[in-house]
Amino acid sequence: MDGNDTPSVGKCPVMHGGMTSMGRTVMEWWPNALNLDILSQHDTKTNPMGKDFDYREELKKLDVKALKQDLTDLMTDSQPWWPADWGHYGGLMIRLAWHAAGSYRLFDGRGGAGTGNQRFAPLNSWPDNGNLDKARRLLWPIKKKYGNKVSWADLYILAGNVAYESMGFKTFGFAFGREDIWAPEEDVYWGSEKEWLADSVLRYANSEDPASLEAPLGAVHMGLIYVNPQGRDGKPDPLKSAHDVRVTFARMAMNDEETVALTAGGHTVGKAHGNGLESNLGPAPEAADISEQGLGWINHKTRGIGRDAVTSGLEGAWTSHPTQWDNGYFDLLLNHEWELKKSPAGAWQWQPVDIKEEDMPVDVEDPSIRKMPIMTDADMAMKMDPDYRKISERFYNDFDYFSDTFARAWFKLTHRDMGPKARYFGPEVPQEDLIWQDPIPAGSTGYDVDAVKAKIAASGLSVSEMVSTAWDSARTYRQSDMRGGANGARIRLAPQKDWEGNEPARLTKVLKVLEGIASGSGASLADVIVLAGNVGIEQAAKKAGVDVKVPFSPGRGDATAEMTDADSFNPLEPLVDGYRNYQKAEYDVSPEELMLDRTQLLGLTAPEMTVLVGGMRTIGTNHGGTKHGVFTDNVGTLSTDFFVNLTDTNNYWRPSGNGIYEIRDRATDAVKWTATRMDLVFGSNSVLRAYAEVYAQDDSKEKFIKDFVAAWTKVMNADRFDIA
Numbered sequence: 020m021d022g023n024d025t026p027s028v029g030k031c032p033v034m035h036g037g038m039t040s041m042g043r044t045v046m047e048w049w050p051n052a053l054n055l056d057i058l059s060q061h062d063t064k065t066n067p068m069g070k071d072f073d074y075r076e077e078l079k080k081l082d083v084k085a086l087k088q089d090l091t092d093l094m095t096d097s098q099p100w101w102p103a104d105w106g107h108y109g110g111l112m113i114r115l116a117w118h119a120a121g122s123y124r125l126f127d128g129r130g131g132a133g134t135g136n137q138r139f140a141p142l143n144s145w146p147d148n149g150n151l152d153k154a155r156r157l158l159w160p161i162k163k164k165y166g167n168k169v170s171w172a173d174l175y176i177l178a179g180n181v182a183y184e185s186m187g188f189k190t191f192g193f194a195f196g197r198e199d200i201w202a203p204e205e206d207v208y209w210g211s212e213k214e215w216l217a218d219s220v221l222r223y224a225n226s227e228d229p230a231s232l233e234a235p236l237g238a239v240h241m242g243l244i245y246v247n248p249q250g251r252d253g254k255p256d257p258l259k260s261a262h263d264v265r266v267t268f269a270r271m272a273m274n275d276e277e278t279v280a281l282t283a284g285g286h287t288v289g290k291a292h293g294n295g296l297e298s299n300l301g302p303a304p305e306a307a308d309i310s311e312q313g314l315g316w317i318n319h320k321t322r323g324i325g326r327d328a329v330t331s332g333l334e335g336a337w338t339s340h341p342t343q344w345d346n347g348y349f350d351l352l353l354n355h356e357w358e359l360k361k362s363p364a365g366a367w368q369w370q371p372v373d374i375k376e377e378d379m380p381v382d383v384e385d386p387s388i389r390k391m392p393i394m395t396d397a398d399m400a401m402k403m404d405p406d407y408r409k410i411s412e413r414f415y416n417d418f419d420y421f422s423d424t425f426a427r428a429w430f431k432l433t434h435r436d437m438g439p440k441a442r443y444f445g446p447e448v449p450q451e452d453l454i455w456q457d458p459i460p461a462g463s464t465g466y467d468v469d470a471v472k473a474k475i476a477a478s479g480l481s482v483s484e485m486v487s488t489a490w491d492s493a494r495t496y497r498q499s500d501m502r503g504g505a506n507g508a509r510i511r512l513a514p515q516k517d518w519e520g521n522e523p524a525r526l527t528k529v530l531k532v533l534e535g536i537a538s539g540s541g542a543s544l545a546d547v548i549v550l551a552g553n554v555g556i557e558q559a560a561k562k563a564g565v566d567v568k569v570p571f572s573p574g575r576g577d578a579t580a581e582m583t584d585a586d587s588f589n590p591l592e593p594l595v596d597g598y599r600n601y602q603k604a605e606y607d608v609s610p611e612e613l614m615l616d617r618t619q620l621l622g623l624t625a626p627e628m629t630v631l632v633g634g635m636r637t638i639g640t641n642h643g644g645t646k647h648g649v650f651t652d653n654v655g656t657l658s659t660d661f662f663v664n665l666t667d668t669n670n671y672w673r674p675s676g677n678g679i680y681e682i683r684d685r686a687t688d689a690v691k692w693t694a695t696r697m698d699l700v701f702g703s704n705s706v707l708r709a710y711a712e713v714y715a716q717d718d719s720k721e722k723f724i725k726d727f728v729a730a731w732t733k734v735m736n737a738d739r740f741d742i743a
């Protein structure tokens with residue numbers, strides 16, 4: 020073969036066989052395959068800070084005062100390449116912070132400002148995030164100066180806070196502590212549409228019913244943070260906008276009052292940009308030419324900056340003095356009639372029918388020119404929806420009340436996904452405990468752990484009861500917004516005590532015993548629940564002939580019902596995790612996908628998930644009295660039987676209806692055990708099977724128990740932000 024035989028089909032002049040672009044990924048052959056990659060994101064290998072980097076330690080070196088002064092100076096240091104409107108970047112920086120935080124959704128706790136994900140695709144290129152790349156680039160000199168002592172994620176939110184402060188608003192506080200990620204998250208489902216701003220009917224099963232917005236999504240359209248500013252599907256209708264605003268803000272845990280405060284407080288400053296043609300803009304950052312160096316929406320045809328900038332396509336400010344914290348939003352909204360007009364870019368917006376010259380905001384570049392103020396369709400909802408209107412009027416008549424409500428709502432918006440207060444850092448952390456922080460009082464560490472363990476061991480509780488209760492208590496934890504978990508012992512409170520998956524009857528019985536042990540011992544119930552699980556694991560390992568001591572850190576506290584926003588815990592209910600009656604799960608995703616989702620939220624890797632499920636199956640924690648998945652004749656012993664039997668070629672599997680599978684002996688056809696889809700996936704998925712085989716090997720017993728205990732301990736301690 021000589022050079023002339025080189026196949027001519029590949030046009031690339033350089034030989035390469037690497038999977039070097041996303042369009043070449045091989046897994047598209049099997050679109051239903053489990054995406055186990057979501058369990059191995061944010062590896063230290065791709066983190067330039069390395070594995071020893073400790074952001075909290077870096078923060079201790081940060082000169083917060085100097086940083087805030089630099090940010091304050093930046094606000095009015097207009098740059099010719101992207102001039103500040105009226106010489107103040109406040110509006111832009113607040114929108115940056117709001118859009119960073121606003122992607123948070125309560126249902127799965129994903130999204131939000133906590134990771135700095137806005138600098139990566141897809142968020143960096145969402146239509147709604149237009150020109151926020153400029154805001155981030157404006158911050159770069161400050162990021163560069165303070166280096167690793169402040170994360171991008173913290174900087175985005177702090178920039179929003181400083182912007183407000185520099186415009187005369189007193190914020191509720193600020194907490195540092197958001198550590199940057201170095202690649203976009205792969206676990207967040209942003210919607211299945213392939214088109215930006217695709218029709219909202221794709222998200223609403225019934226457009227009259229807010230609750231029918233596809234879960235867990237928090238926006239009505241693909242590529243938007245919440246709602247279409249021109250009205251649903253681009254058709255102005257303030258009452259429909261009210262409907263969309265209400266459901267999307269509720270998905271972010273905001274009530275009506277918080278929603279009005281946020282919308283009004285946001286639009287008290289800054290402006291919308293649409294003084295030009297959208298068709299003059301280049302592609303979003305991710306699709307832009309390499310020479311744009313990460314910037315997008317660049318206009319190479321006309322001026323495109325300052326008063327000629329185009330972002331949303333709407334054009335104008337909401338208030339008379341848009342660089343000042345005042346009550347101007349309600350003043351204009353409530354005291355004028357508004358009519359629909361088109362912006363120069365052709366977008367629908369509302370403008371006053373009649374307005375005094377002196378109430379019109381001035382041009383961003385020339386204060387001698389007056390411009391029409393505007394309202395988006397969502398702003399009009401604050402006047403046209405009867406409930407929103409009542410709140411708007413109250414705010415208008417009581418500016419201090421409005422300011423305080425906004426301050427608290429802004430703090431909640433920008434901090435909610437950080438989880439418990441123990442994760443907050445810095446001189447401006449508010450002292451007050453807030454219910455959405457899921458407060459937990461500190462627990463004692465000074466009691467006799469061994470004595471409590473001895474009492475648990477003598478209590479008559481079974482291994483399964485002890486392990487199930489501890490697991491149920493801990494498994495609500497989600498690393499997306501650091502909520503849930505064993506700390507707080509909220510398993511004894513509504514709604515968790517009544518969840519079907521927690522088997523209320525069994526739970527009540529076990530809790531009664533454990534409460535008796537906790538009382539007077541100095542230990543919190545939360546600690547005793549975890550200790551009971553540990554005792555169960557130690558007993559199950561002993562039955563397998565292995566002595567282990569499960570590591571334990573005391574100090575969990577017991578939250579009260581008053582400290583618990585019960586409704587906000589509903590989304591933490593594990594629908595299917597291998598331990599609830601999966602047959603009742605009527606979802607359009609498979610039970611194994613739901614298991615994968617929960618595993619990701621728990622922060623476990625795929626091998627950890629494998630070893631935990633396999634071990635729990637032999638301990639026999641199956642709920643509801645069923646024995647599905649207990650592939651062992653030695654229930655209660657921590658053994659590798661699940662893996663051995665799952666991978667035994669003498670066994671075969673037959674569906675028996677209702678998602679149950681029988682495991683039969685190939686030779687005799689006798690039914691040996693029954694299984695669920697979730698059990699079987701550890702034998703069918705090629706990667707999970709590879710892990711299962713590791714634990715099925717003859718020499719794996721010691722490793723299995725060691726790995727199981729490590730994974731178990733990780734779950735039990737996942738929410739311990741109170742200890743270093």
Ligand code: HEM
Pocket residue numbers: 104109110111113114117245246247248264281282284285286288289290291292293329330331332333395397398
């Ligand atoms: C109710 C839902 C909301 C809608 C539909 C909406 C819509 C918009 C639109 C279309 C723009 C113009 C963007 C541009 O062309 O530059 C804008 C700007 C802005 N929004 Fe909102 N917004 C909403 C809620 C909020 C909230 C909750 C906040 C903050 C608390 C906020 C803060 C801002 C700020 C500060 C600007 C001005 C940006 C600048 O001056 O460059 N908005 N919003």
